[in-house]
Amino acid sequence: VFRAYNIERATRSLLQELDPDPSRQGLKDTPARVAKAWHYWTSGHSIAPSEVLTSFEDGAEQVDEMIVQREIPFYSHCEHHLAPFFGTVDIAYVPNGRVIGLSKFKRLVDVFALRLQVQERMTQQIAHALDDALRPKGVGVIVRARHLCMESRGVKTAGTFTVTSCLLNALREGDARAEFLNLASNHRSP
Ligand SMILES: [Zn+2]
Numbered sequence: 001v002f003r004a005y006n007i008e009r010a011t012r013s014l015l016q017e018l019d020p021d022p023s024r025q026g027l028k029d030t031p032a033r034v035a036k037a038w039h040y041w042t043s044g045h046s047i048a049p050s051e052v053l054t055s056f057e058d059g060a061e062q063v064d065e066m067i068v069q070r071e072i073p074f075y076s077h078c079e080h081h082l083a084p085f086f087g088t089v090d091i092a093y094v095p096n097g098r099v100i101g102l103s104k105f106k107r108l109v110d111v112f113a114l115r116l117q118v119q120e121r122m123t124q125q126i127a128h129a130l131d132d133a134l135r136p137k138g139v140g141v142i143v144r145a146r147h148l149c150m151e152s153r154g155v156k157t158a159g160t161f162t163v164t165s166c167l168l169n170a171l172r173e174g175d176a177r178a179e180f181l182n183l184a185s186n187h188r189s190p
Helices: 004-018 030-041 103-113 119-134 174-184
Strands: 067-078 084-094 138-147 162-169
Touching: 004 030, 067 103, 067 119, 067 138, 067 174, 084 103, 084 119, 084 174, 103 119, 119 138, 119 162, 138 174
Parallel strands: none
Antiparallel strands: 067 084, 084 138, 138 162
8 A cells, every 4th residue: 555645754854854945845745746756656566467468369379470579668766776767678479379469568567667676677577477477488578778876876877778688488599589689689779
């Protein structure tokens, strides 16, 4: 259960520490706005991946070509600093009798992006949720992200991005792996 009041109270305490004049007009509605924003930014916890990945499309029994959705945008928050990290996700799978609508990929990404995260875990969770739901022959997920906790503090050069991947089963090896990595390369940066 999301308790907006607690977030508002915590934000008021935070503002006391962060600003020399925390009672000024510009900050008056900030606690309520922050509570509302965090409610959305953590709303992935309230959606089960199985809710997103339920409706299968008919007529796919014969499909055995790799299905790829490239550059799905996402916005998340790192659990180490509560700072945004954001970028794109490429998802591929080789069906094994079941396919889902392409629009479901964005919702699946949001299930895991809208919570406090680390990029490596989010990448794994997306891949395994797809694997659990569809039991495909193979799954591949590549995430490219910019981390403001690093860029804004000069820990990392602004505009550089971090790449993580998770390849399962048929996509781990051989032609399928090469095909996916080829399809997923040649990106504009997030
Ligand atoms: Zn961080």
